[in-house]
Amino acid sequence: MAEAVPLVRMEEISKAFPGVLANDRITFEVADGEIHALVGENGAGKTTLMRILYGLERADAGRIYWSGRPVAIQSTEDAIHLGIGMVHQRFQLVPSLTAAESVTLGQEPRRGVFFDRARARAVVQELGARFGLAVNPGARIAELSVGEQQRVEILKLLYRQARLLVLDEPTTVLTPQEVAQLYEVLRRLVAEGRTVIFITHKLAEVLAASDRVTVLRRGCVVGTLPTREATGEGLARMIVGETMPAILARGGEPPGPPMLRLERVSAADDRGLPALVEITLEVRRGEILGIAGVEGNGQKELVEVATGVRRPTSGRFLLNGQDLTRADVAARRRAGLAVIPEDRYTEGLSLPMTIEDNLIATRYRALATRGVLRMVAVRAESAALMRRFDVRAPHPRVSARTLSGGNLQRVVVARELGGEPAALIAAHPTRGLDIAAARFVHQQLLEMRTRGGAVLLISADLDEIMALADRIGVLFAGRIVGELSAAAATREQLGLLMAGRSATA
Amino acid sequence: MQAFTDLAFATLRLTTPIILAALAGLLSQQVGLINIALEGMMLAAAFAAVLGAFYAQHALVGVVAAVVTGMLVALVFAVFVLRFRANLIVAGLAANILALGGTGYLLQVLYQTRGAFAPPGLRGLGTVHIPGLSQIPILGPILDGHSPLVYVTWVLVILTSIFLNRTVTGLRVRAVGEQAEAAATVGIPVRRLQYGMLLAAGGLCGLAGAQMSLGNLQLFVYNMTNGRGFMALAAVFFGQAQPWPTTLGSVVFGFFDALQIRLQTTVGVPPQITQILPFLSIVVVLTWVSWRRYRGRPVAA
């Protein structure tokens, strides 16, 4: 590729959300006619960057050039007008409309006031044939497979004359066969003069389907390189970071007997597709088991199944030898399980409720006698938790909404660890936190370990895993593909496993 | 035989306001808005119809007044729901109370009456006799001799069906109702369509009100709609907001309405029992729909 004018150049783009710098002076270029993969963990800023390009978000700073010309993209309409199209992770389709109606919706062919069905069908057929995106124009969206629905989404963009197609995690919803077909389509698109950006966190796809790849991490560009110069391990390391972990005092007793055990657990995701396949895990007392892996490989389902908000399709869940597979969330918590959920704002806290109410959420039954809360105990306990975990708030009975992100996570940690649980599931416990708050959380996890608790730490941050875990399991495509002792594990090995290749191969 | 003809004739007559209101509810539902305010729009319109017809000495003016009034109530409802983001259900109930209070208030301020209002010389819509229609055996006596709005209603059912299924705007309306976000991403003016459909609903409820106070009877009675708006809403749910199934639902409910009067006098089945059926059937239908949607997916604890 000669140094031609790039189709798109995003320059020094910054975008902050409350508490997070999602994009930090990102400069990103896409050449005309290439397939460009944009990779990085959740929260690395990929989607934000693309939403800015598509006019769904406004950047706080930075410039965008289209074919070398500076442009102001204020709205989706502006982006579409330039020739930018985006397929969202969640499809924007109306289930009861036909494929032809869906493709043309908004710019319908008409005959007077009437919808010109014949022309819409012809358009879909013609575009489909040209780009290898065959769908039955008369079929309703609800009857189509997910892969076909995705084709409809792509056809929508092509119908609107998009030159640049942005696909947000296009493969997560597809079967392997459909993924292969998608690659075929991408190549046809490029052959027909289109340019493609696809967002992913699956390394195999980057290697298989892209011409160039840009890696983002924590809102910054780590690097851009031609795909043929990239390797899976190299990319994995770029994605999860190369910084040396801060050495945290680990020490303590050697791990004791097993505490938390998942036995051949399988589970389906929200669409009913298999997300976990026969997972077996064991965490012992006084041990932190880290689950590394590129996100979207079953982490969410693993946490949900262990917590009890998702039913496994098969397998057993044991806590301290007790079979809790059929137990609900409350029963598991009574048995000594604590959970720091991935999304503290929705799963972990109720922002309209008071701090006190949030602090007792998992223990309100224990603080009650025959259904009546013992308020003295509630007050005392929440005050003690706030002191012990240093939750900084004007008063225990103000709405949680008034707290900062770091303080909110302290509330969650205080609630979950204050009761000295036997086992803890921590899902991305430091995501979005500043360094001080993250360090606090790390200390708490280590204290729990020292106390003899069992911790299952699921994190996308390899630094975090390597700094805290005693053993590291790698989750790939819903399976545990390897388990290493933290002392012996190297980034190279982990990178290989995360890329879906066996460590011994 | 005569009994059957009478029953069918009465069904057609009593069904008309329900179908019109149900079409209104259907258009609202199609842009994703459950319309609880049908009742109020109808009631206000029925009152305006009598007023208009009485002062202008012409039934058509009454119909126009009814349509305009229905749309005004719809506009208030729409502004609160769409502009001020009021809760749909609560705002709908408020619109109904407003219509009830407003008509009651005006009835007394203007005519010093609390119950029925039938000004002397009020002209109703009258009946239409279509040449040749009454000659058809069986169907003739049932179909002939209704108020013109009865025939207009069936034309409107057909037009609504064509509008939703064949026109570009109808396509967009369906998209908005099902997936407003998806519609917005392709540049469809969601809010404008919602306003449009609510106003159209107001107009249809206006016709329904006019049929009640100028077609079926020639008078206005305090709270004369008496739950028909909710019956229409039930028909919309019954028909899943599709024109023909919804119309079928309306006819079934209208039939129950006509039947109860007859059963009461002949067989002695209490009218209250037949009144229950439409509402109970909705609960059954909704349960079935939901059961089908979530079958095999356990509700997580």
Next chain:
Amino acid sequence: MTRTVVRPQWVGELGRSFVTFSAALVIGALVMVATGRDAWGAYRTLFAVAFLGAQNLADTLLAATPLIFTGLATAVAFRAGVFNIGVEGALYLGAFAAAWIGFTLTGLPAGLLIPLAFLAAGLAGALFMLIPGALRAYLRVDEIVTTIMLNYVAISFTSYLVNYPYAVPGLANAMSPKIALAAQLPRLLPPSQLNLALIVVLLLVPLVHWLLSRTTLGYELRALGSNPIFARWSGVPVPAVILQVMLLSGFIGGLAGAGQVLGVNYRFVDNFSPGYGFDGITIALLGRNTALGSLIAAVLLGALRSGGATLELFVDIPKDLILILEATIIFFVTAEFVLTFPRRRHAGVH
């Protein structure tokens, strides 16, 4: 050390309700002026009739009594994020159940009969909510539509009962037989019809407040209402709570019916409610889904209602004015008067 002044949330909420109420009065005044009536005089009369003098105050509280019940019934459901519109139906069934106890178990002493009648009414209301409650909790059937529809079923069903099996021959209006004297609630301030039901509901207010703030069920329903996902992750048994909340709401709604039968009508009268159950929605919203707020809102609405009748007699202003005021209150209380840019959001139910 910095001192943070913490203003409790309810201050702002109360302020909003006050603005809403004032806005309604202004619109009511406009309506009156437009129709040539003396608005100032009307409001003065309304206030005097509602609050000045023991009998007037008693009549206001009499009008407020069923509204406090239905307000509480609605508030507990709304607080849990359950949109129960079925209080009206529960009220009808409760009223009939109370009447049935009252005219059937005539031999019992008042001390037994009255509690029994209230209990039966509550259970009837709760039983009624079992259907939409279970459907919502376990089959995810939208409770708004089912409760609206089931209201009609309850009203028609009780109408059937007093028109057929329990009809009293020779009466112009359909109604049940009169309840035993022992079942009739004592008057508090004769000649006003104000009766013991007020005391019952005044005891219920702190009870509901206590339930919401001090019990596990109260905690669960607040958690569910404020963030259902959080509730689930914390181990709140969501379907069970939804069902319990619906039953509780129905129970209180049933009590409302008992209060009217035992305290005012002494019979079940066909179609007796002018929409007390629906008023409960206004009251719960105006009272911000709290027990105390519902009490205040119900008394305000009761004042309007009881004053309305007098308004008609003495200042020639139709009592339907009160409905106009009420509608305005509801419109304003549910609206968000903030200048927002039109956001692309589906105008949904919740």
